[in-house]
Amino acid sequence: MLPELSPTLIRRRLTSLFPAHLIEGIARERDAVQRHRKIDITMLVWALILGFAVDGETRSIAAFQRVYQTATNQTVSRSSFYDRFTPQLRDLLSDLLAHALEEVAIPHTIAPQLSQFRDVMIADATVFRLHRLLTAFPATHEDQSGAQLYLVYNVTKRTLAQFSLTDERTHESSQFRTGNWLRGRLFLFDLGFYSYRRFALIHENNGYFVSRLKKNANPRIVGERRKWRGRAISLKGSHLQERLSKLKRKQIDVTGEFAFKRRRYGEKQSSATIEFRVVGVRNEDTDDYHFYVTNLPNEFTPEQVAALYSLRWKVELLFRELKSRYGLEKFETGDEAIAELLVTAALLTLVVSRALLAVFQEIDPDAEYPEERWATTLRSVAQLVLADLALALGHPPPNLPEIVRREARQPEKSRLTLNKQVAQAFSREVQP
Incomplete structure (x- = not known):
């Protein structure tokens, strides 16, 4: 028999991962709040995290504003909302991501023989395009901007272990650090990290590798x-x-x-x-x-070594999830801090997704939850999850007719629809 699930299950896990007092405390430390705040910083953070998962939305600030207003039933001026996308908000999200990486883990035994390793880990990187005028992230081709997201994915715990964001020209292998942290861990590398000196350092630090x-x-x-x-x-x-x-x-x-x-x-x-x-x-x-x-x-055995290496496909699926499900390649900003903020928000979305997956895996350990299927499901319910969080944080339930009217009507009276343009042309007196 399937276990009975509480309607508050998802909300409890999310608010335990990022309690409001934690978000507000870091926001004050990072100077990411205003004295007379019209925007709830806790809901803004959740609107960014879950806004990446909302199905059909672009990754623009205007889209996040729609997500925020729909959840909180609050009308916010565009300028007021845009003004919150600052380096301080970027730093707040970075601190929350660092916190989450310590808190989220889904222990997963692939095979009993792998329990001798502290973790099985994959290092890899992916490149994605940014606004061409974002010169802080030069690409390998002129007249383009490109960022490179480097990740170390923990296969054993099914979560991120490390990440960094660089321009496209930085070689991915330069982000991999050697040292005592390698001890007892098994690393899977593609040819981008191929280096006998690196392999030797892993071996000397009592780590393991397959390439x-x-x-x-x-x-x-x-x-x-x-x-x-x-x-x-x-x-x-x-x-x-x-x-x-x-x-x-x-x-x-x-x-x-x-x-x-x-x-x-x-x-x-x-x-x-x-x-x-x-x-x-x-x-x-x-x-x-x-x-x-x-x-x-x-x-x-040789077959087991080859099978182990095939686990590298996990990180390729992770990058595909970030790009196809969470829109990592759909940023339209020319501001460096905002670009970094959005990448961090996308990673937070991924980590939050895994945190929820861990809850369901614990409740129903015999069930299989493929990551991409899970991500698709999260996208379909993200706006509902955000609305539930808003209610828990004291915001009124959404006034659906008001939301429809606010979002659907023409925001600028000077911009005429095609029908009105034609009507206006016929209403003018014909000059002799």
Whole structure:
């Protein structure tokens, strides 16, 4: 039997994640509130977060104003609303996002063998277009602006671990920081983060990694990690590319030696070598191998290494959710602070979505909630959720006829509809 759900379930989770006193306290610290406030800062924050999820809305300030006014049954002048989109509001949202990253987690065991890692994490980045006059975010092509959103996604807890926003020209791998935080964690990388020095630093910090092997990589094989039946061709002592054409086995599992350069200190930069595991799994359709480089122990079979790497698709789905569901590529502002504010709001929408997902997953642990299906559902109910929050925060229920009249009528009397323009033309006296 399905558990009975309380109508206040969603509201309770949201207000526990971002209580009004927390939002108001940070807003005062960040000077994001006004002495005589006409706009409720708590509802403004929620209008930004849930406004990204509202189905059919653009990501303009005017759209957020409509969302806010509909939820609060309050008419706010356009200039008053626009004036609230400041660097201080951006900083408030950034603080709330940092708070949420510590609070939101959906513990999820993919396979029992992965419990030996503190977390399984994916580092990746995506590029999206901004207003072409936003020069603070130069793109790789002239006359364009582009931002790059770098994320570290925690697959184990199904939430964000780190993020940063840079211009498109900044290389994504420069945002990945090494150090003690790597200990006990498994990282999955695409080729944008391919670096033997980075892999060595992860290994030296007692972390783990899996990456695709570059096609032109040709490490010297210093050892076989598995025994094969029959008269198997030995790879030890050769370079990887030398004997591939002669191999028919379904898997390759060897230790390769890789040369790399250490970090430069002053004018000196030393060279080093390190041994990593190289795994190959034959693709029967293309009749070639998919190769991976890793420091995972032998207990993980080649098939399991390849399956682990396929988890990288999770972050691609995450970027698709941000772009297709929450409109990450639909910003129309030329203001740097507002662009950063909107990106932060989009990430807050994602985190809030995951916080609600955690509630339903806890209530109904045997059910599956695919992230994109979940995001689509959230979009369909976002305005209702916001209205429920507004009622809880003391705003009156919406006056639907007044909302329709306010939003649908022509805001400027000087702008004539086509019918009136034609009528006006016929009403003029014809000059002889």
